[in-house]
Amino acid sequence: MQLPTTREDHRIAWLAALAIAVHILEAAIPSPLPGVKPGLANVITVLVLMLFGWRMAVWVTLLRVLAGSLVIGTFLSPTFLLSAAGAGCSLAVLGLAHRLAGTRLSPLGLCVLAALAHMTGQFLLAWWLFIPHPALLKLLPVLLSFSLVFGLVSGTIAAMMYQQVSRPS
Amino acid sequence: MMTRADAFVILLATLLVVGSYAWLWTPSTPATQVRVVAGDREIARLPLDQPRQLEVSGPAGITVVEIRDGAARCAASPGSQGICQQAGWLRRAGDMAVSLPNRVIIEVLGDEWAFDSVNY
Numbered sequence: 001m002q003l004p005t006t007r008e009d010h011r012i013a014w015l016a017a018l019a020i021a022v023h024i025l026e027a028a029i030p031s032p033l034p035g036v037k038p039g040l041a042n043v044i045t046v047l048v049l050m051l052f053g054w055r056m057a058v059w060v061t062l063l064r065v066l067a068g069s070l071v072i073g074t075f076l077s078p079t080f081l082l083s084a085a086g087a088g089c090s091l092a093v094l095g096l097a098h099r100l101a102g103t104r105l106s107p108l109g110l111c112v113l114a115a116l117a118h119m120t121g122q123f124l125l126a127w128w129l130f131i132p133h134p135a136l137l138k139l140l141p142v143l144l145s146f147s148l149v150f151g152l153v154s155g156t157i158a159a160m161m162y163q164q165v166s167r168p169s
Numbered sequence: 170m171m172t173r174a175d176a177f178v179i180l181l182a183t184l185l186v187v188g189s190y191a192w193l194w195t196p197s198t199p200a201t202q203v204r205v206v207a208g209d210r211e212i213a214r215l216p217l218d219q220p221r222q223l224e225v226s227g228p229a230g231i232t233v234v235e236i237r238d239g240a241a242r243c244a245a246s247p248g249s250q251g252i253c254q255q256a257g258w259l260r261r262a263g264d265m266a267v268s269l270p271n272r273v274i275i276e277v278l279g280d281e282w283a284f285d286s287v288n289y
Binding site: 112159 | 170171172173174175177178179182183185186189190193194
């Protein structure tokens with residue numbers, strides 16, 4: 001059986017595969033705090049957003065979260081739900097920011113926004129669903145600091161990659 | 170490489186992070202008055218800005234409450250384990266020292282009501 005596929009389908013598949021690879025490699029990095037990781041897969045999301053638009057970024061990110069969790073073995077676990085909440089929140093903010101600011105926002109600014117939105121989304125889900133305790137709020141400033149720093153790092157990487165990719169050859 | 174919009178976003182993000190520390194890490198409300206309960210009666214409610222010493226008599230003897238520098242403490246109590254004294258200076262709303270043998274509760278209160286502890 002062969003399903004008819006478009007060029008865009010293939011592009012989404014390739015980019016999602018790349019994002020999944022980054023996602024899995026990143027899962028191997030030990031983390032000092034639950035919920036803290038560099039978020040390098042965000043680089044792919046932001047680049048896809050800049051190059052191919054928001055709809056494609058949504059596809060690539062959702063496939064990444066789904067297939068990444070299947071490979072790591074966290075599908076439908078709390079980790080998966082947190083990841084999905086973060087990704088959803090970050091996609092919403094990215095879509096809004098990209099629509100409002102267009103190309104005035106470079107990958108650097110977009111990555112910072114995405115990192116903070118991802119952290120906020122997963123924190124709110126964790127607070128609402130898993131640990132509804134006021135003491136968890138004490139952790140939020142620390143988590144936000146980490147996400148700001150990692151957003152700047154991944155944003156710098158994304159900005160450098162964007163320059164390379166978008167340069168007319 | 171960095172655009173003006175990027176700089177704006179980064180500035181905003183930094184303010185958000187700093188603001189979250191200010192908002193979520195500020196200590197709870199300072200206490201303004203102390204409430205002393207002996208048995209089932211409240212026997213005194215005193216402001217914390219006036220230094221004072223108060224002797225409360227209970228079934229086991231006399232508990233001494235000391236008020237100084239915006240805080241209150243149990244300075245002496247007949248309890249054999251000194252649990253009341255070990256609570257130290259009470260300065261944040263909701264802090265409490267209790268002498269069970271002498272049936273005395275020393276509790277400091279703020280302008281805002283606060284939990285003394287929360288458990289799930």
